Amino acid sequence: xxxxxxxxxxxxxxxxxxxxxxxxxxxxxxxxxxxxxxxxxxxxxxxxxxxxxxxxxxxxxxxxxxxxxxxxxxxxxxxxxxxxxxxxxxxxxxxxxxxxxxxxxxxxxxxxxxxxxxxxxxxxxxxxxxxxxxxxxxxxxxxxxxxxxxxxxxxxxxxxxxxxxxxxxxxxxxxxxxxxxxxxxxxxxxxxxxxxxxxxxxxxxxxxxxxxxxxxxxxxxxxxxxxxxxxxxxxxxxxxxxxxxxxxxxxxxxxxxxxxxxxxxxxxxxxxxxxxxxxxxxxxxxxxxxxxxxxxx
Numbered sequence: 001x002x003x004x005x006x007x008x009x010x011x012x013x014x015x016x017x018x019x020x021x022x023x024x025x026x027x028x029x030x031x032x033x034x035x036x037x038x039x040x041x042x043x044x045x046x047x048x049x050x051x052x053x054x055x056x057x058x059x060x061x062x063x064x065x066x067x068x069x070x071x072x073x074x075x076x077x078x079x080x081x082x083x084x085x086x087x088x089x090x091x092x093x094x095x096x097x098x099x100x101x102x103x104x105x106x107x108x109x110x111x112x113x114x115x116x117x118x119x120x121x122x123x124x125x126x127x128x129x130x131x132x133x134x135x136x137x138x139x140x141x142x143x144x145x146x147x148x149x150x151x152x153x154x155x156x157x158x159x160x161x162x163x164x165x166x167x168x169x170x171x172x173x174x175x176x177x178x179x180x181x182x183x184x185x186x187x188x189x190x191x192x193x194x195x196x197x198x199x200x201x202x203x204x205x206x207x208x209x210x211x212x213x214x215x216x217x218x219x220x221x222x223x224x225x226x227x228x229x230x231x232x233x234x235x236x237x238x239x240x241x242x243x244x245x246x247x248x249x250x251x252x253x254x255x256x257x258x259x260x261x262x263x264x265x266x267x268x269x270x271x272x273x274x275x276x277x278x279x280x281x282x283x284x285x286x287x288x289x290x291x292x293x294x295x296x297x
Contacts, residue, residue: 001045001277006259008205010156010179011125013079015259016273019050019211020060022263030056033265034063035072040267044274048079050182050261051119052130053111054088065120075121082119083160084111085130101133105144112148126179128158132166142173149176158182164200171204178204185210185258187230187249187293188218202257210253213260213273219249220269226295233292237285243275248289250276255286 003012018041026033038049051061061082068075085103089096108129115124127148129141148154158180159167171178181201183192185208192198192208201208214220218227219234234245241248250260250273262273291297 001274003047004207006126006156006207006209007177007179009177010206011079013048013259014046015254015277016044016046017048017050017081017209017259017261018046018270019081019261019263020055020064021050021052021211021261022216022265023056023060026056026265030059031063031066034060035067037265037267037270038064038067039072040270042073044271046262046274047077048081050081050083051115052083052086053115054086054090054130058090058092061115061118065118069120079125080119080121081126081128081158082112082115082124083128083130083158084108084115085128085133085160101131101136103129103131103133103136103141105137105140108141108144108148112153116153123152124154126156126158127154128160128180128182129162129170130160132159132162132170138169139173142170146175164196167200167204178206180206180209182209182211182261184212185253186213186215186219187234187252187289188215188222188226190290190293198256198258208256208258209261210258211261212263213250213253214246214264214269217264217266217269220246226293229295229297230289230292233289233297237281237289240285241279241281243279244272246272247275247279248281251279251281252286252289254279255281 001014006013087102088099145157156179160182162181183197185192198208234248238245238248
């Protein structure tokens with residue numbers, strides 16, 4: 001895969017990004033599974049990996065750090081995202097009683113130091129706020145992010161799931177540009193096209209980063225009425241391109257200018273996503289799929 005700029009001021013990334021956001025579902029030898037998945041991603045040209053402090057029951061960053069230290073690949077050959085903001089109960093955090101958000105400066109600084117230590121790296125290419133805590137002082141949040149950027153520990157700043165107004169608010173308080181906003185976007189959830197998120201992301205000269213590009217497997221396996229209608233259209237269009245329905249579903253996102261954020265550990269599904277980049281979806285085929293998604297066909 002040819003690397004592309006994430007935004008007009010962001011770094012180059014692979015057009016597909018692998019995220020560990022579903023790794024709390026991984027059973028068995030997680031370290032072995034991670035090595036296998038990362039090796040496949042690198043084989044396919046995916047060199048960009050998305051972490052968070054909470055992923056994999058707070059274990060993923062440490063597993064990935066051990067993989068880096070094993071010298072199976074060089075740090076400079078990969079792009080690392082990490083994030084904080086969402087806090088979930090865990091046995092290692094006895095003071096956390098309920099899932100909540102925390103984007104205070106203290107939590108951000110602590111999280112970055114922990115991520116650097118666990119990932120065994122001196123810097124994070126892109127550090128993101130995982131939603132915005134309405135109780136935090138946003139000016140202090142912005143100052144913390146700016147200090148981390150100025151220190152070199154964080155090369156770029158991004159956000160996750162921000163509304164247009166939240167995005168505008170944080171951007172107004174930062175000297176450094178926000179380079180990405182991770183949003184849920186797929187053929188079974190197109191709300192980001194209606195609520196202004198995609199338009200605003202493009203206005204800020206960024207590429208939409210689409211999490212859950214295959215709707216957590218529902219596109220292939222779901223049974224509700226919307227899925228059945230969308231799948232039928234994917235199958236019909238897939239014959240035209242001689243492609244799997246999951247590849248067509250991701251090609252729909254790529255046509256929109258979005259980057260798919262892969263979350264599955266199913267290797268065949270990862271290959272289907274990678275194959276999407278060889279498909280140039282026809283303009284009207286894109287709209288047929290959009291209409292099916294909205295129940296208009």
